Amino acid sequence: MRHKHNNDISLLLCLSLLTLLPLLAKCDEHQKPYIVYFGGHSGDKTPAQILETHHSYLTSVKETEEEAKASLIYSYKHSINGFAASLTPEQASQLNELDEVVSVIESRPRKYKPHTTRSWEFAGLNEAATYNPQVSNRFDTEKSFMAEDLLHKAGYGKDVIVGILDSGIWPEARSFSDEGLEPIPKTWKGICQTGQDFSSSHCNKKIIGARYYLKGFERHFGPLNATSDYRSARDKDGHGTHVASIAAGRQVQNASAFGGFARGTASGGAPLARLAVYKVCWPTPGQEKTMGNTCGQEDMLAAMDDAIADGVHVISISIGSDDLLSHMEDGISIGAFHALERNVVVACSAGNSGPTPATLSNAAPWIMTVGASSVDRAFLGRLVLGNGKMITGQTVTPYTLPERLPLIYAADAALPWVPKNETDQCLPNSLSPEKVKGKIVLCIRGTTFRVLKGMEVKRAGGAGFILGNSAEFGDAVYLEPHVLPTTALGYNDTNEVINYIKSNKDNATASLAEPETVFGNGPAPFMAGFTSRGPNVIHPSILKPDITAPGLNILAAWSEASPPSKVSEDHRVVSYNFDSGTSMSCPHVAGLAALIKAIHPTWSSAAIRSAIMTTASVKNKKGEAITDQSGDKATPFEFGSGHFRPSRAADPGLVYDASYGDYLLYLCSYGLRNADKRFECPEVLPPTYDLNYPSVSVPKLNGSATVRRTVTNVGGAGKAAYFFGGKPPPGLTVEARPSVLYFSRVGEKKSFELRVTVRNRTAAEGNFRGGYGFGWYAWRDDYHVVRSPIAVSLG
Known part of the structure; x- marks a missing residue:
């Protein structure tokens, strides 16, 4: 451990004058949970050795070894190297001065706001048709060839494991039956943690794992109120059950709400995928009557560290914050960054702070950020x-x-x-x-x-x-x-x-x-007014959100311990319930990611995100432009690349792939050079907008800019020719060099440059919305359209 300086007299007094009890109490009062983040593990230490190392760091700022051990909340020892502990601001500052520390984060509880019979059918998956693995290998009814083909090829997601970070799960819900399922995948390494009203029998071949995380919450708020929630992975809130069933719930016939509304077959996107549940959200003290929940950063980071080690393939996180946090100050961002290294897809909700601009959360480029739109029912x-x-x-x-x-x-x-x-x-x-x-x-x-x-x-x-x-x-x-x-x-x-x-x-x-x-009501989809939107103020060179999916009035499974209104005065009990928010749209995308992962198990998380984004639609069911809550034409800051189209995403033609090293290079250009000690930043850094992303954002353009991209041929035919086309933002030109890409085999990569030029600044300024202009470009062959949005602001 190498310190830059250590001269805080008040801390030394606080730790040394143990006989002055009032002063010691004052020190304790100022202790708060912090996350001390070192980056990734080198792989040369056992969990016990990692824990010992973390204790040694705490001992360096605490008075005794016992105090150091008592202050530890979590030791992250799988993919993430770091720990959460109770520290004074002075102690946190001392640790932050160490060269090996990437960041020290004051852990503030993150609150989520409510942030599917029709939605999957509306999106192009025929969830009204049922599949019986014991009878046949096909749908009982045929309504959509492309949807059937996708689900059939994916085996309905049967070997894919979807991790859900939320408020737990109601295991008795029909959506989580394991009837007819094959044995648990051998790749699974997780556990079924028992607790209050949750035994090992509540896990099955559908819910294959369950854990809960309370340590951070209780450091903030004290012991959990025994009547406010279950001290286990059981869901008392309803939110976690809802999102889990949207992503991977079984096909359940005759599901409805409130006496028959929305009656039909409820299904998740990947109905045979397995679920691993990580309960990280708990009732906020003082807000129990309105079911307000809090999710602590240190708890979420511990859950993500475990989920990656457990062997999940996709993580769905319908949690966000109104605080705009940078890369390494945000627990979800840090966890998702390490998931990226292990090729785990992470989908997150954009937030429910719309229609105000620049409000979206979960903005990191290694996260698939999801906005919310409507269905046509x-x-x-x-x-x-x-x-x-x-x-x-x-x-x-x-x-x-x-x-x-x-x-x-x-x-x-x-x-x-x-x-x-x-x-x-x-x-x-x-x-x-x-x-x-x-x-x-x-x-x-x-x-x-x-x-x-x-x-x-x-x-x-x-x-x-x-x-x-x-x-x-x-x-x-x-x-x-x-x-x-x-x-x-x-x-x-x-x-x-x-x-x-x-x-x-x-x-x-x-x-x-x-x-x-x-059904077929109005111009659907349209963007929900509550959906948070760009521009991306943390990463202005990354256009966010990435995609939109159904998030308005979604029917899905519910906790029978939570009233349908989530108001304590309501004493009704339901098995299925409506809810709205980007919380509901996020698991739609996670479910689709699970299907693509099943079809293309070797694809990277970046390739899967690219496939979902570049096949999205910017038109509603009437063939008109997607509109916002006021009826005006929506922009990519609301819908990203557009409304997801599951039946297209498994065969995108081309993908914009990116490796863990590509993201480290991006972080170097961003100004963060120590995210991974194994990676050395080059002397000459590319612009941040050169990250190989499926969309383009050029902030503060002066004159012109050259954006570099590389695509990989994943189409069924080895030989292919793709031609460039598009529509530039008003007053700008966008040209591709070369304008035709020739491929001779599957897996071949081709690079190109986009030249974005201000042609008429007056026209641009007069037609830009909120300081930004929007356009798009696409690569086309005889079958595929690989479309990417463009956002530009002028310098």
């Missing part, structure tokens, strides 16, 4: 106003109000104590029973849980409930298990109802018709 809840006007909202509440009743705006029924800017929110105990009783009440989305708004209307004696969107949410509506006859409206329809109420004063009336399920 709607559950129509028609509102009929007293003037005869019919407005179509959406609902999954099995109640109706066919007779006309008085209609009132919540802002006109709020009690005097309610702040003026919240009178329309239907906050708990905010409505006047005298004004609300027997009426239908219009409440606006925003403050507090949506289901709680309906509960407040019910408490005040209301007969029905309309949930209206404000401008920030546009026309995307959430399906919720409300407790009254309800419909949810987009922004424009909400305004129409408000105007009707205002123009009719005390005479406004309305009725709510019986819900109706329709």
Whole structure:
């Protein structure tokens, strides 16, 4: 250990004057969990030796060896070299001064926000058809040749292991049955960790592994409240069960929610893939009533270290942070970087902070970052106003109000104590029973849980409930298990109802018709308003998100210990539930990655990501451009390369591959030269936008820039010719050199240069959105279209 300096007098006093108990207590009060990260392991030490080394580092800043051992939270000793420990800021600073330390990270708990009967069928996989491995080797019904071909070739993902980092799993769910499954893959090295209400029998040939991680959480918050969650891998929240079933749930017939809504065959993308569950998220103290969860960085890093060693092939992480963290300050990014070295695909949610720009999380180039979009199924809840006007909202509440009743705006029924800017929110105990009783009440989305708004209307004696969107949410509506006859409206329809109420004063009336399920509804997919978006402020040379997938109103398995609304006042129990968020879109992509991994087991994680990205579509089902929450044309900062197309992704023609060394070179150009001690950065570094990525982002372009890329021929035919084409951002030109790529065999690589030039700066500035212009380029042969988005800002 080589120190640059060590002269912190306050720390020495704190550690040496042991007789001064108040001072010692003060030191303890300032201890926080930190992650000390050294990079990767050299492979020449046993786990016991690694642990001893980590203890020695702690002993160097602690008073005694016992104190050092007591402070240790985790020793990361598989792929990741580092440890988590309770340290004072001064001790953390001392360790950060060591040459061998890559980074020291103060571990702040990361909170996730809710960040599938129809979704896979909408995406091109025929999940309505069932597969019986004991009867035949094909679908019982044939609806989509390409989907059948993909699933058949992939064996439905039977030998692929998908790791889920989340809130655990409800093992009794029908989606996790192991009936008819083959033995557990011999490559599996993990365990089934027992705990509260979770025994070894809860693992099977479907859920082949389960672990839980509490040490970091309890260092932050103290012992887990025994009534708030299970001290095991069992899921009390519902979120983990939901995402696991989306990625790899079995095909379950007659799945539905709330008395029959969305009835059909529920399935994950890779229905025969195996699941390994890593519970890292726990109820946030003080937020148990609204099921708010926290996921500690040190716990997630320990889970990823174990998952890589256990032998997972794909990791799905529907967790993110509102904090914008750089490469080596983010536990998920560090873990995913080591997963990359072991060729493990990592898919992460982009976040739910839209429509504000530059809000996405999980932005590292070795992570597949997923935005959220809609499917084409709607559950129509028609509102009929007293003037005869019919407005179509959406609902999954099995109640109706066919007779006309008085209609009132919540802002006109709020009690005097309610702040003026919240009178329309239907906050708990905010409505006047005298004004609300027997009426239908219009409440606006925003403050507090949506289901709680309906509960407040019910408490005040209301007969029905309309949930209206404000401008920030546009026309995307959430399906919720409300407790009254309800419909949810987009922004424009909400305004129409408000105007009707205002123009009719005390005479406004309305009725709510019986819900109706329709398919092919509207211009789908469209981007969900909540989906976080670019530009990528951490890595401006990497366009993010990478892809979009269904994340709005997704039906999947649920924990029977969690009410469908996730509100403690709700005592209903369901097996399947709707949820929305990039949390739901992420496991869709993880499930597809599992299928591609099954078909192409030797492909790198970069090649799999490239295949998914370059085969995506930027058109909706009507053949028009994908739109955003306001109906305007969406951009790559919302959908990345486009909406994923599973049936195309297994045969992309060309892939943009990248090795672990390529990412280390990227980090050198980024300014991080010590990510791996075995790699020496060259003296001349390429620009960061030269990382061999399936998309192109050129920030602060002045004049022109040359972007270098290499593609690998993975098409079925050895000989192929690909021709360049595309559409440059406004006011720019994009040229490829060469403009034709000739291949003579599968596996052959060809390099090319893209010359991006400002042709008309005035035209560019006048047509750029938010400072960026967007375009695309593609390589085409007779069958494949290998498409990549382009984003450029001007310097």
